[in-house]
Amino acid sequence: MIGNYGYKDGSGEFYISLDSDKCNSCKKCVEECPEQVLEMICNDYDEIVPIVRDDHRKKIKFSCAPCKPLNQKTTPICVKICDQNAIWHSW
Amino acid sequence: MIKVVLLDDRKTVAKSNILSGFDQNASVESALNTAMQQIGIIKSEITNIAATGVARKVIYLQPPINANIETAEVLADIKGAIDIHPSARVVIDVGAEEGKAVRCDEKGKVIDFVSNERCAAGAGVFIEAMSRALEIDVQDFGALALQSQKTIPMNSQCTVFAESEVISLLHSNITKEDIARSVNDAIAGRVASMTRRIGLENDLVLVGGMAKNVGYVDAMKRTLQTDVIVLPEPEFIGAYGAALTAAEYQQK
Amino acid sequence: MKKLESEKKEYWKWPEYSFKAEGVDWNNAKIIVAGIDVGSVSSKTAIFVDDELASFSIIRTGSNSPESSQKVMSHALEGTGVKLNDLKYIVSTGYGRVNVPFAQRAITEIACHGRGANYIWGPTVKTVLDMGGQDCKAISIDEKGKIVNFIMNDKCAAGTGRGMEVFADLLSIPIENIGETSLVKDEPKPVSSTCVVFAKSEALGLLRQGSPKESVVAAYCSAMSHRVFTLLERVGVKTEFVITGGIAKNIGVVSRLEKELGVKALPLPKEQKFDPQLAGAIGASLFAKTLFMKANKQS
Numbered sequence A: 001m002i003g004n005y006g007y008k009d010g011s012g013e014f015y016i017s018l019d020s021d022k023c024n025s026c027k028k029c030v031e032e033c034p035e036q037v038l039e040m041i042c043n044d045y046d047e048i049v050p051i052v053r054d055d056h057r058k059k060i061k062f063s064c065a066p067c068k069p070l071n072q073k074t075t076p077i078c079v080k081i082c083d084q085n086a087i088w089h090s091w
Numbered sequence B: 001m002i003k004v005v006l007l008d009d010r011k012t013v014a015k016s017n018i019l020s021g022f023d024q025n026a027s028v029e030s031a032l033n034t035a036m037q038q039i040g041i042i043k044s045e046i047t048n049i050a051a052t053g054v055a056r057k058v059i060y061l062q063p064p065i066n067a068n069i070e071t072a073e074v075l076a077d078i079k080g081a082i083d084i085h086p087s088a089r090v091v092i093d094v095g096a097e098e099g100k101a102v103r104c105d106e107k108g109k110v111i112d113f114v115s116n117e118r119c120a121a122g123a124g125v126f127i128e129a130m131s132r133a134l135e136i137d138v139q140d141f142g143a144l145a146l147q148s149q150k151t152i153p154m155n156s157q158c159t160v161f162a163e164s165e166v167i168s169l170l171h172s173n174i175t176k177e178d179i180a181r182s183v184n185d186a187i188a189g190r191v192a193s194m195t196r197r198i199g200l201e202n203d204l205v206l207v208g209g210m211a212k213n214v215g216y217v218d219a220m221k222r223t224l225q226t227d228v229i230v231l232p233e234p235e236f237i238g239a240y241g242a243a244l245t246a247a248e249y250q251q252k
Numbered sequence C: 001m002k003k004l005e006s007e008k009k010e011y012w013k014w015p016e017y018s019f020k021a022e023g024v025d026w027n028n029a030k031i032i033v034a035g036i037d038v039g040s041v042s043s044k045t046a047i048f049v050d051d052e053l054a055s056f057s058i059i060r061t062g063s064n065s066p067e068s069s070q071k072v073m074s075h076a077l078e079g080t081g082v083k084l085n086d087l088k089y090i091v092s093t094g095y096g097r098v099n100v101p102f103a104q105r106a107i108t109e110i111a112c113h114g115r116g117a118n119y120i121w122g123p124t125v126k127t128v129l130d131m132g133g134q135d136c137k138a139i140s141i142d143e144k145g146k147i148v149n150f151i152m153n154d155k156c157a158a159g160t161g162r163g164m165e166v167f168a169d170l171l172s173i174p175i176e177n178i179g180e181t182s183l184v185k186d187e188p189k190p191v192s193s194t195c196v197v198f199a200k201s202e203a204l205g206l207l208r209q210g211s212p213k214e215s216v217v218a219a220y221c222s223a224m225s226h227r228v229f230t231l232l233e234r235v236g237v238k239t240e241f242v243i244t245g246g247i248a249k250n251i252g253v254v255s256r257l258e259k260e261l262g263v264k265a266l267p268l269p270k271e272q273k274f275d276p277q278l279a280g281a282i283g284a285s286l287f288a289k290t291l292f293m294k295a296n297k298q299s
Helices: A028-032 A077-081 B024-039 B073-084 B124-134 B138-146 B159-171 B176-196 B214-224 B234-251 C065-077 C109-121 C161-171 C175-181 C196-208 C213-235 C251-261 C276-298
Strands: A002-009 A012-019 A038-042 A048-052 A087-089 B002-008 B011-018 B090-094 B099-104 B110-116 B204-207 B228-230 C017-020 C032-038 C042-049 C052-060 C089-093 C127-131 C136-141 C147-153 C241-244
Touching: A002 A048, A002 C213, A012 A048, A028 A038, A028 A077, A077 A087, B002 B024, B002 B234, B011 B024, B011 B234, B073 B090, B073 B099, B073 B110, B073 B204, B073 B234, B090 B176, B090 B234, B099 B176, B110 B176, B124 B138, B124 B159, B124 B176, B138 B176, B138 B214, B159 B176, B159 C161, B159 C196, B176 B214, B204 B214, B204 B234, B214 B228, C032 C065, C032 C109, C032 C276, C042 C065, C042 C276, C052 C065, C052 C276, C089 C109, C089 C276, C109 C127, C109 C136, C109 C147, C109 C241, C109 C276, C127 C213, C127 C276, C136 C213, C147 C213, C161 C175, C161 C196, C161 C213, C175 C213, C175 C251, C196 C213, C213 C251, C241 C251, C241 C276
Parallel strands: A002 C147, B090 B204, B204 B228, C032 C089, C127 C241
Antiparallel strands: A002 A012, A012 A087, A038 A048, B002 B011, B090 B099, B099 B110, C017 C052, C032 C042, C042 C052, C127 C136, C136 C147
């Protein structure tokens, strides 16, 4: 299952996509994120999956800002550290 | 909002500020006429007119105003801010419809800038909408917020949803002061997050109409955890900076 | 159908109602379960009696969501002779799902909408668009109604019911008539689709310039449908495609969206009395049945 967490507003479109089928629950993304944006939960189908935390979801542009300095194309830590290609950002 | 600043020998001699109607040219003319009447001059006595802001294309080289200079808002902001406060390094300009932050060096050269455009939750209209929801005058919003010591973090990141949330809070018997403070904290949080992207460097200066909201200024200090300077008549800084550009153009 | 409130002249207030199916033997029922969907704008409940949708109710949530969950449930049970305790399992969903004191479990509205759409339209549905009161979501499901891919926007009012309420209020058009009113002959340019607050200022400008109301409302419906289209693009539209949520009843947005997508949404099945706002509550009810059966097998 692919979940796209984030939002689109007047200033742009900001989504983090998490593919729970590719995820192997290593939890490195959860642990390495400097802003604790991600967490592992038990979903509605009783599966353990990664998600974006609810208190970050509606301000993800700001939460992820430390990994994305202006005018530089850097890969965020969570994307770099996942060896399953289970996470990607839309911006 | 249309702001006009007239300078004589780099000194401010007239100012005017009016709400823009849907005919922007007519509104600018009206604002300019008001300013000119303050010192009894006519348009032909003005040497240079510099246009800045969202509608600058409307008057730059266009009749009837025929502004002969145009300058970007961020440059105007920096110029105006540094002239008044030379140690300004980060200028945070939140107006009615847009919020932006600019960082410059000691010579006033732009290092970086960021803006939060086209989303009402990061601009003055947010406060206007919440004042309506609380049924208080937008001018009194800041002072009301300062009467509170408590913030309830707001869930909504959107002006439309925040209005419903404010009404909900009112129904839950949260006081208007606490709500006003929470609203200012919410918008300050967004403006501060935006500003952090260009880096914080003292002195941090607040300009734009929003800086007149004392509750917002207080919230910014708390959120950024540093002191901020509010320039006098902050809503005119952009126009002032553009006027300085016009004054310098003459001297070339 | 029973109208629960007399129509006041508040244009953004859509009519609340409840429905009871004919010929349901409530007193001799074996398993009665319910799903309750507490949204930020509307609260819905669907009650299934022995696997048949027997009753439902849709009301405005208002400022107190625990209270509205009790209210909507009592409307749905009214006149059936059945009490809340007689229900074997209740699942809550929606924005206010954690505040439903009498629910046994809370499940996300995304999962419930997937399952609900699968029930209403059948296993051929692959894409569900739900335009709710304060959110907008696009869901890809499999033939069992399980989520494959989803995206939600609940941060921004553009593309949600609240945005439409703002316009109904601005133009003094009852919200349930907006769709029809917007079907004008000459399609106007859309207003700014990226912010309801700015779209509203634009609309005021258009009105002052003499644009008729119908044209302005058409401009907004056009903007909203484009906004929703870009959300759907991220998830991809595979047929069959269906629309749930309040705005599904707005032909102005639906017709423009179908045009932009080049795909028509399946209409509601005529045989059953469904309301597109019920997909969440129906899905929740189905989860309730499954969870009840699972719990009973183990005991």
